[in-house]
Amino acid sequence: MKTIGLLGGMSYESTLEYYRMINKKINNKLGKLHSGKILLYSFDFKEIESLQSNNNWNELGIILGEKSKQLSDFGADYIAICTNTMHKLVDQISIFTDTPILHISDAVGQSINNSKLKNILLLGTKFTMKQDFYKKILIEKYNLNITIPNEEEMNNIHSIIYNELCLGIVSSDSKKKFIDIINSYNIEGVILGCTEIQMLISQKDFSNSLNNIKIFDSTEIHCDYIVSKMLEY
Numbered sequence: 001m002k003t004i005g006l007l008g009g010m011s012y013e014s015t016l017e018y019y020r021m022i023n024k025k026i027n028n029k030l031g032k033l034h035s036g037k038i039l040l041y042s043f044d045f046k047e048i049e050s051l052q053s054n055n056n057w058n059e060l061g062i063i064l065g066e067k068s069k070q071l072s073d074f075g076a077d078y079i080a081i082c083t084n085t086m087h088k089l090v091d092q093i094s095i096f097t098d099t100p101i102l103h104i105s106d107a108v109g110q111s112i113n114n115s116k117l118k119n120i121l122l123l124g125t126k127f128t129m130k131q132d133f134y135k136k137i138l139i140e141k142y143n144l145n146i147t148i149p150n151e152e153e154m155n156n157i158h159s160i161i162y163n164e165l166c167l168g169i170v171s172s173d174s175k176k177k178f179i180d181i182i183n184s185y186n187i188e189g190v191i192l193g194c195t196e197i198q199m200l201i202s203q204k205d206f207s208n209s210l211n212n213i214k215i216f217d218s219t220e221i222h223c224d225y226i227v228s229k230m231l232e233y
Contacts, residue, residue: 001026001037002230005076005099007064009042010083011166014195014219018082021223022230029231036230039076041067045166052085052127061092072099080226084193084218085125088133105134107225108191108218109142117188117214119145123178124193126158134193153181165196175200182206182213189214195222 004022008015019038026036043063051060064086068079079101081087090101112120120138128134129148138144149157160174178201182190190213192198203215 002077002232003037003039003075004102004226004230005039005068005071005074005079006041006082007043007067007071007079007086008040008082009045010048010086011045011196012042013166013168013199015040015042015082017195017198017219018080018223021220022226025223025227026230029227036227039071039074041071043067048086049162057089058092060086061089064089065093065096068093068099068101069096072097078102078226078229080222083195084134085127088127088131090133102222102226102229103137104218104222104225105137106141107222108193108216109138109144110225111216111221112138112144112189112191113142115189115214115216118143119147119186119188120216121147121149121182121185121187121190122193123149123157123181123190123197125161126154128193129154129157138191147185147187149181149185157181160200161194161196165194165199168199170199175205179205187213189216191216191218193218195219 006018023035027034071079076099079099084104087104090103122129135146138146156177164171164174192201195218198217198219206213206215
């Protein structure tokens with residue numbers, strides 16, 4: 001089994017899910033007392049969020065790059081970033097380490113291609129929805145048609161993520177807002193492109209949908225991808 005190095009704590013709510021899912025999936029595949037070989041560096045998310053808010057991405061890239069190198073030095077065979085947004089910094093992080101980074105967009109793109117769907121709505125932080133670092137891979141490498149919400153919807157989604165989900169708050173009103181946004185678009189599938197959104201939305205919320213919308217949970221998909229690499233020989 002290979003060792004995965006996780007960059008977590010952004011937020012800790014989603015990192016808990018990464019740790020749980022990876023170990024559970026390893027155990028499901030190998031049985032008995034098996035669990036994952038995991039190295040974790042968990043950030044203080046307040047420090048990360050402050051740098052994000054001040055648009056100080058260069059410093060964030062240095063911070064994540066240095067911690068990636070530490071994980072590599074401790075024996076990580078792969079690096080995984082437990083958040084969609086911080087994949088914005090993959091190129092900068094890669095300067096600090098030769099250890100392969102398991103990109104969440106590749107995991108999601110492969111999963112959607114396997115489903116044969118094309119017209120997809122992307123939900124996430126404003127950084128993920130508005131900027132190209134995530135969408136570009138899905139569009140150019142996986143030939144997907146990506147739609148993003150309008151400005152008002154993006155502001156609402158971003159606020160719910162940072163002011164509720166990252167704090168472990170799950171609101172029925174916020175859940176309805178997400179469902180209403182999703183149902184307002186003529187799409188085949190939705191990427192939950194923030195690792196916290198799966199706390200609020202799942203496939204069962206659309207099990208009776210006339211639109212037959214497929215939910216792509218980036219957290220679960222990324223964990224499947226990570227486990228496949230850990231068990232690859």
